[in-house]
Amino acid sequence: MQYKIEDSIKISIDTLTTGMFVTAIENTERVNLSNAGRVSSSPAINKLHQSGVKFVWVDKKLSDKNCKIKPVHTVTTPQATALSMEKPVKPKATSRVANQKKAKKLVAEAKGLTNRLINQTFDGKIIEIDEINDWADELIESALIDADALSCVSALRQKDQYLLEHSVNVACLLVTFGTYLGLDKPTLKQLAVGGIIHDVGKIQVDDAVLQKPAKLTPEEFEHIKLHQVFAHELIANIKGLDTISRDVCLMHHEKLDGKGYPSGLKGDEIPLHGRMTCIIDIYDALTADRCYKNGMSSAEAFKIILSLTPFHLDADLVYKFINCIGVYPVGSLVELSDGRVGIVWSSNSSQPLKPEVKCFYSKKYKRFVDIVYIDLKTSKLKIESAISPSSLKVDSTPFYD
Template sequence: MQFDPEDSIKISIDTLTVGMFVTAIEDSKRVNLASAGRVPSEKALNQLIKKGVKYAWVDKKLSAAGSVFKPVELTEPALPEEAATPLKRKTVSRFSQQKKATKIIREAKGIASKILTQTFEGKTIHVSELDDLAEDMIESILLDSDALHCVSALRNKDEYLLEHSVNVATLLVTFGKHLGLAKETLKQLAIGGIIHDVGKIKVDDKVLHKPARLTPEEFEHMKLHQVYAKDIINTVTGLGDVSRDVCLMHHEKLDGNGYPAGLTADQIPLHGRMSCIVDIYDALTADRCYKQGMSPAEAFKILLSLTPNHLDRELVYKFINCIGIFPVGALVELSDGRVGIVWTSNPSQPLRPEIKCFYSRKYHRFVDVNFVDMKNAQLTINKAISPSQLEVDPKPFYDV
């Protein structure tokens, strides 16, 4: 027998009668999903009362004929909550990790901004300025990348160039770790990610920040940022080959139709192919002056559609496995209508991460923050959603 919670009404326990179909019970403004079914006897009814149940949610259509319903006024509806997934206190460890992650992201944006300014002013860039930042980023990701990815998921379209550079660096290191690359390579990936769009500092601002699709002529001008980048990085002291390739190859395509050099598959090394995937993914999921960011799931579909001509198909699948179908920091909607942030990854069961719930689309209100471990919950993730698709601002809930 099927029932729809949306068809349920809330009644006081003293008006519940034998034959009514109960879908949930409530005590102290907390709703627990009941074993759905009709109240079989007075004994069962008395047991609910003895347990301190104050209200019941019942389905009128599935209740016995002749049942009389006296709904209570839903001035502040309570939220159905999985009894098997109680509120879990977060540890001091996650708090300190996220605090450190916030510092790393802030410093990374500062250094990226400094590099752009130095480039604009014609000053020499020294890779040594990026060494400590790269080391901190790698350490954070090697220990536990969840906190860093949660912080980097916060977007501000007015800081796109800085955020994109930092996010590409973070994702490249995470991807490299997943592929088992050496620590020195991870360091060069981080540095390459930070400086990969340095050439855009010389692109006309009217083109760079145009709130609409570029014309063919404007796009050709935009593509020049890679030509500018080559000139710029030739003056960077201490830049490694991997970092250089990340900067110069992230717009190349396996079929040779990319830019600036039109390289073909056999000319694009692993880290170059990685940078192509990461750059596109972060650009797709970011809010821009001319578009709203999409959900990770939507971005994955586009990445796969670009294989095998533009992107390396095997690497795209490895990237998806690396960050997860539901990446940390992404927003998801659960089967009970709650919305939350993917808070902790679960590599062994990627479809069952831990979710930090804060809003109910069913009741159209914020709810008490609750951490739902999908490994133990009867709930499922209905879909991934982008911040632009959510009717409330999720940013305050990214803090621990």
């Protein structure tokens, strides 16, 4: 029986253990699909070693639950696979690894902070802003040192943590955009705090409406809009909250034509930080998986955001935001002209259509491939399209490290 390996993970033969379900083996750069099956004993693994097998593909779903599968994270020579037709680019220096670990820690801390904030607010407790301020200082430092590392970490999502992740991502994007616009550190700090608390009013929205996997009725949409009214009351319990943070929370659904909510502000009544948050809130919501929809690619989200100018969103700021995070933002998924799929690993301000891409999968051959970093500035390849994680149908999460 032949097995497809599109959902399989390539691992080194050295990490193969009993209980894993092998869908293919690689011997002398040739992939053999006829050896599929569960590894039942150590002698079976030894036999593969003796046969010169270096890599195998394993199906995580069909393997024993206690199996620890480690994807191959090595850069190989062009001869290692028919897909690698160019000289591989070395991965980023260890500083990127360290910065990404720090960014991951910051994002995890932010989710914890947001969760505590939600719980304390729900219980009617007075909230001290000091802990969030300390986190905001670290976030700004991380963004200034290595914005790509922060963007790559914040791009990772889990479907069951939308409210937490949305708040953290809005905070990160506000700091990134604010830095691009040249805003000072005290303002960046207030933007970060505002991003963390901006959706706090949703804790008082009916869960049945908030999690409804279908189009809302007009009555349900009016109920959702009440989260901004609830926010007015809730943030009164946050001691030491600055004006900008408060505005970020209360203005992210306002529109330039006055048709937004809760206050129906128009034009210059919405300050810069309010306009920034309107753009970022929509962008992050569009690119996230929700209970009622799959997240879209950055390119698709940009089209929708541009269609909302100039009546709802500030056109000049929208173009600056796109320039800031890039046509293909760091952390987003793209397909190259040779069929490979990768993560946009670092940006290129002088040539935004030619970032560095960390390739790990082939849509053409429907399998994971050896990881290679391709700098499109020096490659004949180009980006064919931006793709959403949901359309890829394989898990890209392990390759963000």
